[in-house]
Amino acid sequence: MESTAKKSKNLRRLIVVLSVVIPLVVAVLFKVKIEGVDLTFLPPIYAGINGITAVLLLIALLFIKQKKVKLHERVIRICLFLSLLFLASYVAYHMTSDSAIYGGSLGMLYYPLLISHIVLSIAVVPLVLYSFLLGLEGQFEKHRKWTKFTWPIWFYVAVSGVIVYFMISPYYA
Numbered sequence: 001m002e003s004t005a006k007k008s009k010n011l012r013r014l015i016v017v018l019s020v021v022i023p024l025v026v027a028v029l030f031k032v033k034i035e036g037v038d039l040t041f042l043p044p045i046y047a048g049i050n051g052i053t054a055v056l057l058l059i060a061l062l063f064i065k066q067k068k069v070k071l072h073e074r075v076i077r078i079c080l081f082l083s084l085l086f087l088a089s090y091v092a093y094h095m096t097s098d099s100a101i102y103g104g105s106l107g108m109l110y111y112p113l114l115i116s117h118i119v120l121s122i123a124v125v126p127l128v129l130y131s132f133l134l135g136l137e138g139q140f141e142k143h144r145k146w147t148k149f150t151w152p153i154w155f156y157v158a159v160s161g162v163i164v165y166f167m168i169s170p171y172y173a
Helices: 004-030 042-065 069-096 107-136 140-171
Strands: none
Touching: 004 069, 004 107, 042 069, 042 140, 069 107, 107 140
């Protein structure tokens, strides 16, 4: 049977691998185009997933402030699942559809928001996974320190994803 220390070390390695592999795979899959599959219905769904994630992150924060640790953990697990579901639907859409081009007069707001959303969505992967691992391991002081900057970034990514969707949605083909 594997020791707890070895499991932790392996999970940390897995977090590093996932933090590198996920953005690379997403970038590569963006170049893949599957013809004849219509997934144009997905953008409002994955925007909705982002919105639900943002609300659940607020609820998770409320639960932990109320010292409802089990409820906090359950909600965070749901957020992790929703983030995975978002990623899968986002990649599926972009593998089957051309990206919409923003054509509005608020480009000076849209593009910085989009760029910050993309950059932080890459950065949030290791932050969320490592923070979650610290919580699972019972390293609550470290978990609290990490989540003080992880939670706002995750929340920003979820909320900015919804805003980006609403700003670009009139320009979908």
